[in-house]
Amino acid sequence: MASGTLEQPPKDLEVSRRPRPSRWVWAWTYAGGLSVVVVLLILVGYLAAGAASGEIDRTTLLTASEWSPAHSAYGSLAMIYGSAVVCVVALCLAVPIGWAAAVALSEYVPPRLARPLRLCIELLAAVPSIVYGLIGIMVVRPFVAQVADVTSGDSILAAGIVLAVMITPTVVAVSVDALAAVPDRYREAAFSLGLTRREVVRSAVLPIARPGMRAAVLLGLARALGEAIAVFLIVGRADGHLPTTFGEFLDSLVHPGQTLTTKLAGPEPVLAGTSGPHFAALCTLGIILLGLVATATVWGTYRSSRGGADRGSQPHWSMARLRTQRDRLALWLRISALLLPGALLVGMLAILVTRGSAAFDPSFWFTPATGSVGGGVSEQVLGTLLLVVTTGLIALPLGFGAGILIGVRASTRTARLLQTLTVVVGGTPTILLGLAGFVILSSAMGWGRSWLAGAIVLVPVVVPVIALTTASRAMGMPPELTESALSLGLSRTQLIRSVVVPYAWPATVTGLLLGLARAAGETAPLLFTATVFFGASALPDGIVNSPVQALPTHIFTLSQDSGDPQAITQAWGSAMVLVLITAVLLSMAVVLRNRFEGERWTA
Amino acid sequence: MFRRLLPQIHEPDQGGRKVASQVRGERYLRRVACAVLVLASFATACAESEAGTGAVQVSGSTTVAPVAADAAEALKAEGLNITVATQGGSAGGISQLGSGQIDIAMSSKPLADEDRSTHPDADFVLTQIGADAVGAIVTKEVADAGVKNLTAAQVRGLFEGRITNWSEVGGPDLEVFVYDKEPGRGTREVLDKYLYGDKKAPPPPKSDNFSIVGGNLETRNKLKSTPGAVAPLSTGFTEGHNDLAVVTLDGIAPTPENIASGKYPMARPLYLITDGEPEGESKEFIDYVLSAEGQKILPKHGYLTLGQIEE
């Protein structure tokens, strides 16, 4: 073969008629990033227009705690307090348990056991919110009532606990992804230095997995702030409770309260009309909520990155003689942290299976509904699948692109900004998406109730999840990979296409799953834009005025106001069907992902 | 293997398919983008061509929805295409009817003045299809200890958080826990009307033993699990639940006779509302609900038929 000789003219160095120039990479990733920004702009625009549509005293709104539209009293302080406390409670419970369980899954449990366990935990993330809410009523309320010796368990604490239960699977799933991406040679190297397993995890594995685990918390936080239905059922929704002393604060934990999200998810946005002080106050609440999510994200990312540095400087070999004991303690703590979600899953399945036994009759799946509470749910199943698949198809390229953009621009300020915006979109209460979608798609564009409007409204639910999981994986990519690829002459776009994209892909699949699972259980935005309770044809034949029926809205309507005992059976059966469908989707995608991960890239 | 997983990136390189494969790689996302664009343009095209699919659109109160859905099912056999949705409850249904988005609104409350004033062009025609008696429901524990009847003043005291222990109204020494319905619910409006007439209800009490509930099932569920609870709830929902009791209000029980005669203070009518006299398929639908067969649906969902309240 001819080698590069001095006869080669220097211009040869520049000539590039490269195959795979992959110029679309930037167009694609920027489109993804842009989609996040556009969604946020639309939301903020909608809210700002709403907030400007009526005269309200904004200072009072922020400083007063009294809320009574009938008396023109608009104060949101108690709701801000409620939102903050609920989230703090949820994070305090979910993050340590979630992280410990993730470490146990990834570092302690043998892979043969870990994979099914991980699937189970992802399945937990897929249980529709309303089921969590119903179980909260059945289990958590009585628990709080008994422990705190109060009459009703409707309380901020109960809401926090249920939220913690809801976000733990998200935290675990995303953290496990981050841990799985740590190359084995780091563990090998640390073990061979004589470190105990606890020390290996602490000093070799966690430092690398940290960005991903942080993303897990952000995702959990976003979900906690944006979650409506489950909190709605147990927080009590009592306005105006704001403690002034520490004793009152403790007391307020076990008594009813209100959060910004539940206020927005309640009937008031519908009753408030489309302008006037009440509507303006509600829109301002929406803006405050978005602001809170943004603040929490900025604070969270800033603090944890600094916290990491602090920890590194602390000597942690002071108790060297208790190493084995501490190692064993860590083992037990982590394994028992894993048992918690496991027990939860078993309990939840037990409830679902006993209550939703209708779902095990095949005819329930394949026959259409008769009337309000009879027959099967075939139309709802088809409608849900249609919505989920369409949403996934639109959200996957956008979220993946946005995630890659954040991931490869990790050092710049724009990436951090984009990440924050993404979390904010993820933390947006879906009711706001529904209202904005109703105004834009159903009314302004004249689609009426349309399945496509529903799918589009669900896209912002899925995109942030995909983007954040993808980004954290891309950020954690070993620098040697980048260096090796670049030194072989790949351009930036080729690097992204041939190295970053395949490297981040397994995490993208996880994100897609978690996002779609969440979208599949969404009720609020669909009620406004896409679904009817009865009478839609199984598959729509157009876009305008082509509603579908979907399982979550079906469950929601059935669990509202029917005196027929059959309605409850039907609702639980539908819930079980929804969980089973998500389970099948999840397992299919997990099989795929495990194959990708089996070929873990090593350096 | 890598290239099996991402065929658009690493094609097997036999047979000179190299160039084709890399082009395919680029096309992959373009195709997705195109699909979205095509869908979007298709959608806007449809917007002009086929507005309205001919189905009768019914929307509104979650209370009436199961009844309407059952009626729609029965009429499906006769070729009538009816969709039932529950967006925004009674008020939402009326507002959509006013702006011409739907054909029939379901409502569990009479029209308010605001409804007429916001939609001056609409000619709302109300057809009552049944009624719902709202009771002040307490737990069996409370009822057994002597609380069988409450006066309007007592109910007001309870819901305003001034009466905090059942012993104040002749019951056991037990803390009161109030579940009030969220605003906009027909049940809540019935209670407010009973307690305050045409005046505005006061803001919710600052009591710790006060919380808001939504649907009837949720209300029943929470009532049953909270000792000393009281809540407004459709009486139909307490049938067969022995741990709940309906108290008489000022000595009047929510019997069909008392409701028909208007003596019982907390009853609400259930309506189907049209813009103008019902015509065509809307009329067929409403007529069916009013027919003997259609009326049978109401008790199934816990409500009173027209026959029961007109005796």
Place this chain on the structure above:
Amino acid sequence: MDSVIAVRELRVRDGDKNLVGPVSFELKQGSTTGLCGPSGAGKSTVLRALVDLLPHGLSRDGEIRVLGRPVAFRKGDADLRAKIVLVPQTPVVFGGSVLDNTLFGLRHVMRAPAEELRARAEQALKETGLWKEVRDRLDSPAQTLSIGQRQRLCLARALALEPTALLLDEPTSALDEQSRDTVEESVTALGGSRTVLLVSHDSAQVERLCDATVRLELPETLRHLAVVP
């Protein structure tokens, strides 16, 4: 002999701090040049500076001429890297088969029919002595290779690009003696046909393989860190 790469007064800085250099040297066509010096003198950093792969925050000054032409590493940096290929110290194996890995760079810089690509892969694998070991499993995952084989695979995929110069960063530091010998044989085999810059801490190795040596001293700012034996 003409110089393929000429470096004059190259420095690498972290802000105001001078980390490497100044260093000047020339690589003659077909020569194998050793780059040695004490730990911390920045041998690897020099290699990265040559192909503009410095870690974030470090900057470079001085002049680099490639084939007699000063290079700025701006728009065409990827093309330059395909001509002056750095083989990093740790052998990175990408996902995919042995063949995929061998052609990893080439597929991104050259449009060619599959047969030609395969021929070049074969040629590159032969040059590194890997061909005999992997000819039967070109399609099996590259992860199954031993560490010595991986190192040679990295070398092979650089050679497949037919580079003007090869920059080898401690190619044998992670290897056992036997693998080291095979890698050294491959490097020797390149002698005359390729221009190689070899970073090594092993002076015997430099002696064995190189026909010229560049010594890199600790820059003054870092000299106090040097351990005097």
